[in-house]
Amino acid sequence: MKQITVSVPVPLRGRFDYEVPDALANALPPGVRVRVPFGRRELVGLVIEPWRDAPAPDFAIRPIAAVIDDTPLVPSELLALCQWAADYYQHPLGEVLATALPGPFRRGEFVIPKPPDGLALTAAGHAALATLPARSGALRSLLHALVDGPRQAAAARAALPKAGAAALRKALDAGWVARVDCDDVSPLETPLALTDEQRGVLDTLLAARDGFSATVLEGVTGSGKTEVYLQLAEAVLRDGGQVLVLAPEIGLTPQLAARFTARFGDGVASFHSGLSEAERARHWLAARDGRARIVVGTRSAVFVPMARLKLVIVDEEHDVSYKQQDGLRYGARDVAVLRARRLGVPVLLGSATPSLETLHNADGGRYRRVQLLRRVHQHAPPRIHLLDVRHAPLHDGLSETMVDAVARQLASGHQALLFLNRRGYAPVLLCHDCGHVLPCPNCDARLVMHRAKQRLACHHCGHVEALPPACPDCGGKLVPVGQGTERIEDALRLRFPEYRIERFDSDRLRSATALNALLADVQRGAVHLLVGTQVLAKGHDFAGLAFAGLIDVDQALFGSDFRALERMGQMVTQVAGRVGRAGQPGEVLLQTHQPEHPLLRLLVEQGYAAFAARLMDERRQFDLPPFSSLALLRVEAKTEGEAMAFLRSVRRDCPAAREVDILGPAPATMARRAGFQRAQLLLKSPSRAALHRMLASWMPTLEALGQKTRLRWSLDVDPADLF
Numbered sequence: 001m002k003q004i005t006v007s008v009p010v011p012l013r014g015r016f017d018y019e020v021p022d023a024l025a026n027a028l029p030p031g032v033r034v035r036v037p038f039g040r041r042e043l044v045g046l047v048i049e050p051w052r053d054a055p056a057p058d059f060a061i062r063p064i065a066a067v068i069d070d071t072p073l074v075p076s077e078l079l080a081l082c083q084w085a086a087d088y089y090q091h092p093l094g095e096v097l098a099t100a101l102p103g104p105f106r107r108g109e110f111v112i113p114k115p116p117d118g119l120a121l122t123a124a125g126h127a128a129l130a131t132l133p134a135r136s137g138a139l140r141s142l143l144h145a146l147v148d149g150p151r152q153a154a155a156a157r158a159a160l161p162k163a164g165a166a167a168l169r170k171a172l173d174a175g176w177v178a179r180v181d182c183d184d185v186s187p188l189e190t191p192l193a194l195t196d197e198q199r200g201v202l203d204t205l206l207a208a209r210d211g212f213s214a215t216v217l218e219g220v221t222g223s224g225k226t227e228v229y230l231q232l233a234e235a236v237l238r239d240g241g242q243v244l245v246l247a248p249e250i251g252l253t254p255q256l257a258a259r260f261t262a263r264f265g266d267g268v269a270s271f272h273s274g275l276s277e278a279e280r281a282r283h284w285l286a287a288r289d290g291r292a293r294i295v296v297g298t299r300s301a302v303f304v305p306m307a308r309l310k311l312v313i314v315d316e317e318h319d320v321s322y323k324q325q326d327g328l329r330y331g332a333r334d335v336a337v338l339r340a341r342r343l344g345v346p347v348l349l350g351s352a353t354p355s356l357e358t359l360h361n362a363d364g365g366r367y368r369r370v371q372l373l374r375r376v377h378q379h380a381p382p383r384i385h386l387l388d389v390r391h392a393p394l395h396d397g398l399s400e401t402m403v404d405a406v407a408r409q410l411a412s413g414h415q416a417l418l419f420l421n422r423r424g425y426a427p428v429l430l431c432h433d434c435g436h437v438l439p440c441p442n443c444d445a446r447l448v449m450h451r452a453k454q455r456l457a458c459h460h461c462g463h464v465e466a467l468p469p470a471c472p473d474c475g476g477k478l479v480p481v482g483q484g485t486e487r488i489e490d491a492l493r494l495r496f497p498e499y500r501i502e503r504f505d506s507d508r509l510r511s512a513t514a515l516n517a518l519l520a521d522v523q524r525g526a527v528h529l530l531v532g533t534q535v536l537a538k539g540h541d542f543a544g545l546a547f548a549g550l551i552d553v554d555q556a557l558f559g560s561d562f563r564a565l566e567r568m569g570q571m572v573t574q575v576a577g578r579v580g581r582a583g584q585p586g587e588v589l590l591q592t593h594q595p596e597h598p599l600l601r602l603l604v605e606q607g608y609a610a611f612a613a614r615l616m617d618e619r620r621q622f623d624l625p626p627f628s629s630l631a632l633l634r635v636e637a638k639t640e641g642e643a644m645a646f647l648r649s650v651r652r653d654c655p656a657a658r659e660v661d662i663l664g665p666a667p668a669t670m671a672r673r674a675g676f677q678r679a680q681l682l683l684k685s686p687s688r689a690a691l692h693r694m695l696a697s698w699m700p701t702l703e704a705l706g707q708k709t710r711l712r713w714s715l716d717v718d719p720a721d722l723f
């Protein structure tokens with residue numbers, strides 16, 4: 001009897017075999033989608049092995065219901081990569097494929113052929129542009145982008161990812177924009193003349209274009225890493241290859257995609273969650289078939305199939321956003337390196353602050369290391385000055401020295417930035433009469449006060465409630481303690497009413513479009529003072545920024561996670577790197593109550609590389625990554641007893657494995673979250689291979705136990721944090 005093995009999107013491991021009629025067998029190579037009965041449902045599955053002749057098994061084997069594709073949708077390279085990810089992350093293959101495939105393909109649909117690829121402004125559009133209100137930002141930018149003539153749709157929309165689709169629909173419906181066939185792409189920008197440093201780096205990379213190699217490009221902010229990416233990509237494209245470029249944040253993809261489009265014209269496909277499903281599916285196909293020569297995207301783009309992939313670039317490789325925190329908990333940087341290795345092509349990891357994992361690989365000779373130590377535009381990155389605020393009066397968390405420095409910068413016409421990685425008005429609301437602190441009803445956490453919205457919010461579970469007028473316990477007066485970005489913004493507004501102040505955090509900027517609109521204002525110099533969270537620490541280029549003030553990084557010095565200090569060092573360096581890029585020297589002040597802290601001193605006096613080297617020694621001493629491999633089994637249950645009991649029984653059934661330490665079970669650092677009690681078991685080994693052998697043999701037991709309970713559990717291989 002002819003049988004095939006199909007992957008279906010269900011949270012179960014194991015093989016799912018179906019019977020195929022003789023006549024159909026040859027039409028079912030791996031990568032073709034089929035409809036199959038599964039329980040009482042019918043699911044879209046993917047053939048993962050060629051058909052075979054086998055005796056009928058002793059259980060009932062069901063026939064496939066229908067064949068969807070004439071030719072394989074999923075190329076074998078992607079299938080193999082997903083299989084690898086399923087094994088490595090101990091995740092069911094069906095769910096890995098569901099992560100890798102755009103929605104329409106998961107549902108068994110085809111995508112509609114691409115409409116004409118150009119956009120043109122109509123006469124009505126010209127008229128509308130004059131009267132559109134300022135708040136229709138995305139629409140305005142779209143129309144503006146077409147004022148000088150028709151453009152490739154991709155290029156016109158590169159600057160507005162999310163509302164791009166919505167704005168375009170609106171503009172098409174209103175008749176302001178028409179689809180046209182458009183060959184005339186705007187003139188292509190020519191490559192810049194490289195600095196000697198860039199030249200040296202590029203030559204090294206060009207010489208390593210054959211076969212797999214991983215190179216870390218360590219380049220201070222403003223050293224022109226992007227230009228190196230562009231010229232390296234150019235060489236690859238000239239040879240007919242394709243290039244995959246990953247960026248950590250959806251907010252950063254439009255800029256990056258725009259730079260590639262400006263240089264290479266059409267053939268640049270973006271891939272991120274801001275696109276519509278249909279767009280993503282079309283870009284996916286264009287990349288698969290080699291029509292898109294460059295794919296620029298966020299972490300999920302690492303699974304976009306590319307027929308002639310010859311170069312992988314991971315920008316800001318240290319960024320934690322590359323790690324997915326639910327479902328398939330993959331690290332896109334790591335998958336990118338593996339994919340390059342499998343394909344035998346080079347991978348380039350760029351960052352001003354490489355992760356310890358990557359530095360460790362470079363130290364061990366597994367990765368090549370190249371550096372850009374100088375900024376393209378003269379000035380060295382500014383020194384960071386520690387501002388000792390012990391005994392200094394703080395108003396809304398700001399010292400007078402800090403406020404004076406901001407005043408000076410603003411008075412000389414410069415832009416300034418204040419960084420605080422905490423949203424909201426105040427992290428704690430305290431009753432001045434009885435000392436009561438308002439807790440989250442679902443978590444071991446305090447509610448954060450949001451003044452503008454007049455409410456309290458939990459930043460862990462999303463619980464919100466109205467801001468009470470008085471203490472719910474005693475009726476006393478509630479006072480906000482500590483500060484978030486909203487409070488800093490308010491304080492600065494009072495102090496600097498004549499300047500435009502904008503807050504950058506995820507409360508204020510819900511979409512990449514909103515962020516990009518605001519960033520455009522910053523570029524024009526229309527915003528004077530920026531207050532924000534890590535949104536501001538990422539790769540954005542602020543040409544006029546002369547000052548950065550870091551308000552409170554002390555908490556990171558005592559963070560309970562083993563990566564807290566690494567993150568702090570990266571954040572501080574990245575924020576400081578935004579300053580003084582276009583000519584003027586800059587100034588960076590860091591307020592602290594710990595001016596003697598040895599690691600903080602090391603960071604500001606000798607820079608990130610020395611700081612990272614010291615952290616590396618500590619990691620080695622305590623056998624922490626990158627000197628060991630970790631896997632974390634997390635469990636959530638109604639009671640702590642249940643969670644711990646499950647982990648204890650799991651641990652009992654754990655196969656004995658040399659070289660693997662099992663730590664726990666123990667309650668998680670935040671034991672209660674979103675109404676669940678959380679506990680975890682940590683597996684640690686000096687040998688990645690030993691850990692993986694053990695996980696593979698343990699998984700069946702774990703899954704069987706897991707299915708018998710109603711607990712929620714997940715296994716996180718290479719966890720980004722241990723919370």
Ligand code: ADP
Nearest residue numbers: 192193194195219221222223224225226227376
């Ligand atoms: P990084 O990504 O390393 O922070 P960018 O690639 O954004 O730096 O470059 C910083 C600025 O320098 C950009 O405005 C870029 O256009 C400019 N730049 C880069 N290389 C050169 C060059 N060789 N000549 C002139 N300007 C350059």
Ligand code: ZN
Nearest residue numbers: 440443458461
């Ligand atoms: Zn909560």
